Amino acid sequence: MIYLDNAATTAPDGEALARAVQFTEQNYLNPSALYGGEVSAALASARESLLSKIADPAQFALVFTSGGTEADNQAIQTCGRRNIVLSAGEHAAVYEAGVRLKNGGTELRLAPLQRDGSVKADALLSLVDEKTSLVSVVHVNNETGVVNDIFSLAREVKKKNPRCVFHSDGVQAFGKLPVRLSPDVDLYSVSAHKIGGLKGVGALYKRKNFALQPLLCGGGQEGNLRSGTENVLGILDFAFAAEKKFASLEADLARLKELRALLSDALDKSVYTILSPENGSPYILTVSARGLRGEILQRLTMARGAIVGTGSACSSKKPHSRVIEACGYGKDVLDGVLRLSFSPHTTREEVLLAAQALNGSAHELKKRIG
Amino acid sequence: MEKVIIIRYAEIHLKGKNRGYFERVFCVNLERALKGIRHELHRTSGRYLVANFDEEKTEEICGRVSRVFGVHSYSVGLCVPYDLNSVYEAAKEVCPREGTFKVETHRADKKYPMTSMELNAHIGGRLLDDFPALRVDVHTPAHTVCLDIRENGTALVFGKFEKGAGGMPVGTSGKGLLLISGGIDSPVAGYMMAKRGMNVELLHFHSYPYTNDGAKEKVKELARLLSRYSVSAKLITLNVAHIQEEIHAKCAAELNVTLLRRFMFRLAEKTAREMGAKCLITGESLGQVASQTIEGITSSNAVVTLPVLRPLIGFDKDEIVLVAKKIGTFETSVLPYEDCCTVFLPDFPAIKPKLSFIEEEEKKLDVEALMREALESKEVFLL
Numbered sequence: 001m002i003y004l005d006n007a008a009t010t011a012p013d014g015e016a017l018a019r020a021v022q023f024t025e026q027n028y029l030n031p032s033a034l035y036g037g038e039v040s041a042a043l044a045s046a047r048e049s050l051l052s053k054i055a056d057p058a059q060f061a062l063v064f065t066s067g068g069t070e071a072d073n074q075a076i077q078t079c080g081r082r083n084i085v086l087s088a089g090e091h092a093a094v095y096e097a098g099v100r101l102k103n104g105g106t107e108l109r110l111a112p113l114q115r116d117g118s119v120k121a122d123a124l125l126s127l128v129d130e131k132t133s134l135v136s137v138v139h140v141n142n143e144t145g146v147v148n149d150i151f152s153l154a155r156e157v158k159k160k161n162p163r164c165v166f167h168s169d170g171v172q173a174f175g176k177l178p179v180r181l182s183p184d185v186d187l188y189s190v191s192a193h194k195i196g197g198l199k200g201v202g203a204l205y206k207r208k209n210f211a212l213q214p215l216l217c218g219g220g221q222e223g224n225l226r227s228g229t230e231n232v233l234g235i236l237d238f239a240f241a242a243e244k245k246f247a248s249l250e251a252d253l254a255r256l257k258e259l260r261a262l263l264s265d266a267l268d269k270s271v272y273t274i275l276s277p278e279n280g281s282p283y284i285l286t287v288s289a290r291g292l293r294g295e296i297l298q299r300l301t302m303a304r305g306a307i308v309g310t311g312s313a314c315s316s317k318k319p320h321s322r323v324i325e326a327c328g329y330g331k332d333v334l335d336g337v338l339r340l341s342f343s344p345h346t347t348r349e350e351v352l353l354a355a356q357a358l359n360g361s362a363h364e365l366k367k368r369i370g
Numbered sequence: 371m372e373k374v375i376i377i378r379y380a381e382i383h384l385k386g387k388n389r390g391y392f393e394r395v396f397c398v399n400l401e402r403a404l405k406g407i408r409h410e411l412h413r414t415s416g417r418y419l420v421a422n423f424d425e426e427k428t429e430e431i432c433g434r435v436s437r438v439f440g441v442h443s444y445s446v447g448l449c450v451p452y453d454l455n456s457v458y459e460a461a462k463e464v465c466p467r468e469g470t471f472k473v474e475t476h477r478a479d480k481k482y483p484m485t486s487m488e489l490n491a492h493i494g495g496r497l498l499d500d501f502p503a504l505r506v507d508v509h510t511p512a513h514t515v516c517l518d519i520r521e522n523g524t525a526l527v528f529g530k531f532e533k534g535a536g537g538m539p540v541g542t543s544g545k546g547l548l549l550i551s552g553g554i555d556s557p558v559a560g561y562m563m564a565k566r567g568m569n570v571e572l573l574h575f576h577s578y579p580y581t582n583d584g585a586k587e588k589v590k591e592l593a594r595l596l597s598r599y600s601v602s603a604k605l606i607t608l609n610v611a612h613i614q615e616e617i618h619a620k621c622a623a624e625l626n627v628t629l630l631r632r633f634m635f636r637l638a639e640k641t642a643r644e645m646g647a648k649c650l651i652t653g654e655s656l657g658q659v660a661s662q663t664i665e666g667i668t669s670s671n672a673v674v675t676l677p678v679l680r681p682l683i684g685f686d687k688d689e690i691v692l693v694a695k696k697i698g699t700f701e702t703s704v705l706p707y708e709d710c711c712t713v714f715l716p717d718f719p720a721i722k723p724k725l726s727f728i729e730e731e732e733k734k735l736d737v738e739a740l741m742r743e744a745l746e747s748k749e750v751f752l753l
Binding site: 293295296299300303365368369370 | 578615
């Protein structure tokens with residue numbers, strides 16, 4: 001089966017996992033115990049390694065979490081005060097955390113999107129005022145693959161309100177695009193399982209002097225910012241997988257750019273409209289089969305040997321993708337959204353076969369429902 | 371002092387010369403329900419007795435017995451020799467320590483040296499002596515201690531009557547085929563017919579690729595839940611996707627659902643006849659949705675000759691939900707899986723379709739070929 005839903009999750013890297021399992025089997029002590037030195041040292045080196053990948057360890061620190069969702073929630077829920085500004089293209093983990101704050105009395109301001117899913121910078125900045133406590137803009141939009149220029153956005157936000165916290169969800173950027181956090185970014189969420197790590201691990205990068213609040217209380221782990229015995233296996237595996245992923249980051253990028261273009265070209269344009277911008281993340285190609293249903297196409301394509309992601313469900317009860325809708329598309333496009341996403345293991349051959357399956361499915365469906 | 375479960379049956383006593391048959395089927399069903407648990411099942415006059423089981427299994431046996439149709443009520447009790455002291459010791463076990471109570475005796479053995487009234491007074495008096503916080507109330511007691519003096523020298527002593535599932539033993543009312551959709555209503559309809567003694571078989575229509583496997587899994591789970599009530603643990607599925615496509619392509623949009631239902635009824639009748647089922651069962655409730663109007667029902671009935679039983683026809687939704695919750699299918703039924711894709715749902719379905727118009731539209735389709743194709747897609751799942 002060809003797997004083109006790598007933005008949902010990736011296969012765990014076997015080598016990284018084996019190393020992490022071996023260490024954990026031999027060193028099972030609680031890292032926070034007085035005698036847990038060896039485990040605690042391994043954690044420290046994993047932290048150091050992950051930190052240095054995208055940030056200056058002198059300026060940034062890192063809090064391990066249970067994944068991207070927890071990192072996003074910690075950022076949003078603990079930083080919301082009078083009003084917060086989110087882009088309309090945020091992942092549900094950010095958006096729903098914002099809605100929760102709104103239900104508690106915080107004013108939630110949503111910045112509109114361009115057609116490609118990127119946030120309209122001027123509109124975003126105009127929503128920021130002296131009472132804005134937090135701005136959050138997703139780095140790589142998980143539904144369209146568009147890359148927001150979070151660093152210049154952060155700079156502008158800070159110019160307008162230096163006390164405002166700037167957070168970005170970097171789950172689809174980390175290990176995939178070259179990233180160097182600037183001090184204008186206070187918080188940055190990442191996840192392990194999108195780059196060959198395990199599910200259930202993530203991290204929140206934070207500017208060193210930034211006074212982050214915990215979401216969970218307890219034993220005071222992670223500098224009292226995230227209590228709970230550390231997920232040693234997951235964290236070590238995360239660091240090992242990242243080590244490998246970052247080593248080939250540039251090469252992967254170049255190769256996937258080609259593969260994405262190849263797939264984009266191979267798709268029958270009488271059926272598929274490309275929604276992802278050309279300069280978006282090469283890991284994601286979002287398309288829409290106008291007038292058809294993404295969910296049905298997904299099943300037909302699976303029967304032809306390829307797993308792809310879907311943007312909407314064949315149901316009157318489930319709404320369309322909030323994000324693609326915010327890009328300004330109508331119902332015929334929203335119904336037919338499919339997300340094709342790659343990993344470094346995706347091959348040329350697979351991409352061509354997947355294109356064939358997608359074209360075949362779309363034509364079959366068109367024929368069947370007229 | 372042996373723990374026993376006393377089972378009383380429901381309407382079987384209304385039967386005349388057929389009674390033996392009903393009792394035999396009831397007995398087989400009880401044995402089937404208790405399969406896998408060590409026990410003995412005895413038939414005594416007018417009731418059944420589960421004996422010789424491990425005490426820690428009491429609750430499980432009660433749970434299983436409570437779901438067997440034909441059980442009017444059951445009680446957990448004690449079986450003792452019928453001498454006064456043994457009976458009293460057992461009565462002490464089942465009697466509460468405080469509150470109002472009375473003793474009620476039933477004497478099958480009329481040669482017993484004491485009358486029922488005398489026994490009531492004797493045992494009740496001793497209980498009052500031992501538990502001073504008890505008070506007698508013969509009209510509205512909070513607790514009743516029942517003594518059942520049997521002809522074989524034993525007595526059954528028990529306190530509480532638990533309500534059973536009622537109805538008739540499954541298998542005494544023939545076989546029917548339930549059209550099960552995955553919604554709230556059809557499992558309830560199946561339950562109700564099983565309750566009246568019918569052997570209920572299950573048929574589900576799906577429309578892959580327009581519906582997903584989640585919907586099928588959901589129906590399998592519903593079937594599993596229903597099988598606890600002696601509904602068949604076998605699920606037959608047929609794919610009607612191509613039928614929907616053809617209707618969508620060739621016929622008036624407002625008749626989409628009406629026409630599909632006529633196909634479903636035809637397919638169901640064919641399946642029913644193959645398995646020897648003598649009727650179809652649906653969860654329709656009058657006026658609930660566009661296809662469940664009297665005109666809709668007429669149009670579906672017109673294509674079959676088997677009787678179609680609709681046990682929920684006069685039920686409100688909340689009444690159906692109440693039963694669904696009682697039999698434990700509600701939570702599964704409301705899981706968000708689609709049983710039909712919105713692609714084929716018209717914006718305005720016909721509420722009162724005319725039969726002549728329906729038949730005219732249906733002529734545009736090759737009914738026989740579509741039926742054959744759907745029947746070839748048959749899958750059978752044993753749950």
